[in-house]
Amino acid sequence: MRIFISSDMEGTAGVVDWEQVRPGGDQYDYYVKLLTDEVNASIEGALESGADRFLVNDSHGRMANLWPGSLAGRASYLSGRLKPRYMMQGLDGSFDAVFFVSYHGSMSATKATLSHTYFPAAFAEVKVNGRVAGEGGINTLVAQAYGVPVVLVTGDSTTASELEPFCPGVRTAVVKHSISRLAAESLHPDTACDLIREMARDAVAHLAEARPPAIALPAEVSIRFHNSDYADLASRVRGVERTGDLTASIAGEEPLEMFDTFITAVLLCRGLVE
DSSP: OEEEEEEOSTTSTTOOSGGGSSTTSTTHHHHHHHHHHHHHHHHHHHHHTTOOEEEEEEOSTTSOOSOGGGOGGGOEEEOOSOOTTGGGTTOOTTOSEEEEEEEOOOTTOSSOTTOOSSOTTTEEEEEETTEEOOHHHHHHHHHHHHTOOEEEEEEEHHHHHHHTTTSTTOEEEEEEEEEETTEEEEOOHHHHHHHHHHHHHHHHHTGGGOOOOOOOSSEEEEEEESSHHHHHHHTTSTTOEEOSSSEEEEEESOHHHHHHHHHHHHHHHHTTTO
């Protein structure tokens, strides 16, 4: 049984500040250790229910945060920031389930610590079929394309509530409750890992009941930008239709094609400032 794990970092218990998740920050190494422990907890829980192969896609920042030799279950490690499918690189139909570990809420969420949607300078809000979608919601397009269920998400309560409509029945390990964008009440790290391990074990034990994401097709990804420069750039991508001064949409019958179009727009917008 093969599990695909997409790991971010902002959803880790205890994380509330950008300096904690940026290389070079005084506390970065400590919080990478906490993230690694949470990823490993998800692997350990899955192992207890019969999973035996894992691919961890390091999806935070420059996407080279985890220490490969510290991963449990002899997990394979996919790292590096030039990934055509970004946070979902490596997923295909050979996997039995997807875990989203240490995910965070969308940019437009009311209470979500360190919230953003792929590129916070450009994207003010993204919706899929009219429903606000964080990175998890957008990423489910890839899981749906390959028919693989998303069965576990870890992070704050906002992240869990945003993902559930796209993945009915997904197990949620809520390791913190956001007070604001820069404050949260977190479980003790050991308690957080215990919860993640339990939810991962349960998710894999009930995998026969899981279903791929429920996004009605044809679908529409609607985007609201922070300024018109980003809207101008994104609309140069084939498949992105300008719908207003600060808005655009991607519509179609093929979820993988829509996701690829969105990621191309993200990368183009990033080039404006990088």
